[in-house]
Amino acid sequence: MADNTNSNKADSFQKQKNKEEMQKQLITFALMILFTIIAFVIVATGVMDAMFVIPIIIVLALVQVGFQLYYFMHMKDKGHDMPAVMMYGGIWAAVLTLAGLGVISWW
């Protein structure tokens, strides 16, 4: 019996974790749909100037990318350091290049 309780305990711990993980996934999923709706609504209804709409949509998009990477693709979990380093390295190289070209063209 004692053995059984133990294994049940471990199991329930895992179950609890899975449940939390599922909750997080659902919340992020709902938020992402919400962001998409917001983006469509502010464009469709024309409540704002293009000057505000564009940065808002870009911010929403960036948050969605973050959700995608960190929640759906598990970059928040352990053992994802190297992918993170490589991705941020790549982003750094790309941003640097674009910034360089931008400065050269418009300064």
Place this chain on the structure above:
Amino acid sequence: MSTVASQKRGFGEVLWDYLTTVDHKKIAHLYLIGGGFFFLLGGLEAMAIRIQLIKPENDFVSAGFYNELLTMHGTTMIFLAAMPLIFALMNAVVPLQIGARDVAFPFLNALGVWLFILGGILLNLSWFLGGAPDAGWTAYTPLSVTSPGHGVDFYVLGLQITGAGTLMSGINFLVTIINMRAPGMTYMRMPLFSWTTFVTSTLILFAFPALTIGLFLLMFDRMFGSAFFDVGLGGNSIIWQHLFWIFGHPEVYILILPAFGIFSDVIATYSKKRLFGYTAMVFATILIAFLGFMVWAHHMFTVGLGPVANSIFAIATMAIAVPTGIKIFNWLATMWGGRIEINSAMLWALGFIPSFTIGGMTGVMVASVVADYQYHDTYFVVAHFHYVIVGGVVFGILAGLHYWWPKMFGRVLHEGMGKLTFWTFFIGFHLTFFIQHFLGLMGMPRRYWVFLEGQGLDTGNLISTIGAFFMAFGVIVMLVNVVYTAVKGEKAVADPWDGRTLEWTIASPPPHYNFKQTPLVRGLDPLWIEKTEGKGHVTPAEPLDDIHMPNSSILPFLMSVGLFIAGFGFIYQVDYNWAYILLFGGMAMTLVCMLIRSLKDDHGYHIPKVELEREAD
């Protein structure tokens, strides 16, 4: 070697073995053969260039053919010789150095080598199909867009195919080094060659996409009527230069960093000392890679970017001299007080230090914007980059080949011929290129097919050409050495150089599964640690068990052939409708192969434990 002697295999069988192989050691042989062939081809082109310039107003080759020669010399040497030869060494050595049984994606590895070989052949077939590319290896627009004939089309398609192979191999090495290190082989215990391979692969991953995009734009401009680089239609021809050098400058470090890694291993081994400043060496490598992305515009100082942009790029460029200097001093300090053994591999390393330092010094000179307005497009620049690429990369490849030849082929290269190669090549190299600094300062421009009499350029060019013949002699001796070694060379033991790293713990050449049991790594230079404070051999990290191996496959070769055929389709669809058959047929071939690869489950095979035990006896 006993297996080869006991069961002589037919030529067809060996050929099929190499066409289908996914073994990193055989792929290294393929890279070496392919890269070596193109190295000789690029060398022949260089000899033709030097013979043309032996005297004023020479007419050895025509002006148009001279343009083709110089373009193909540069393109071949960078993309089809230096990079594949470096990949040959990486494939041969890196999995062994980190204690792995193969690379992470053996199939992808085979695809990489075949894309390189067939892309290179496609590019060089242009010689027989109406003329080679003639717009310089940099293919600057608008010249490359308006260049008549199909030469530049071959450049675009050939490099696109080889570039895809390089990108794949780069990703493959990244994954291999991150995931497949033996137990105990932490990042900071990796041999420097593995480290530089890792950093180089990162550079490939980040830099090659810029070339891919540039080539695509050029392809659309030339073949499909777009106007990305056509100023008359609202395009911008400077964008090509940016894209090319955003790739091209990291490319320089893609070439030189592995050479740095080779020298670090060679110098430590033959000095019988731990590499001085290992940590500093690693961080200098990373810093060079990091800065390498911020300096591309120093190739474009005279384009007219403005003083602010030029100054920023000049300062960033000069900053690279700092980590490079750290490395030079670390190599010197490694040798300091060491028990130095001078043989052919070590000679290349010793020759490298002064040669590369001269190249680095002229590098700082051309990095200074005001001075660069004088140096730009003269022979001074030609001298500079040959000092870094020949004095750095080629010396590195040759040092690596002499050092790892026993591991790759099971025989030691002949020492006397190795030394003869070094001395003739080394003297020839300095004769050829040192004088070119002064030719450049006297105003001799790059890429001109003749120079006039009585301008003080005659003697310098004559000396330069004589030097080129010395280098050619050195290469021929090396070839003789390779053949001699293959026929009657001395058989290599597992550890011919009293080595320090894991590749010397297994037989030369290694069995196809590399390590019977994965080794346990106890620190930097694992074998040396075991030699000095252990049992003299590396402790296994696992009990003897079945070994999982990948199956051979012809698909990588067929996929590459498909792209090769499609390349001709792209080039000729401009003129003939039948070329669409090649285009769609070739692409279909590649896609069908990809489909087969995806749908067919291939779990590889196991070498049973019993067999491994039997081999031990």
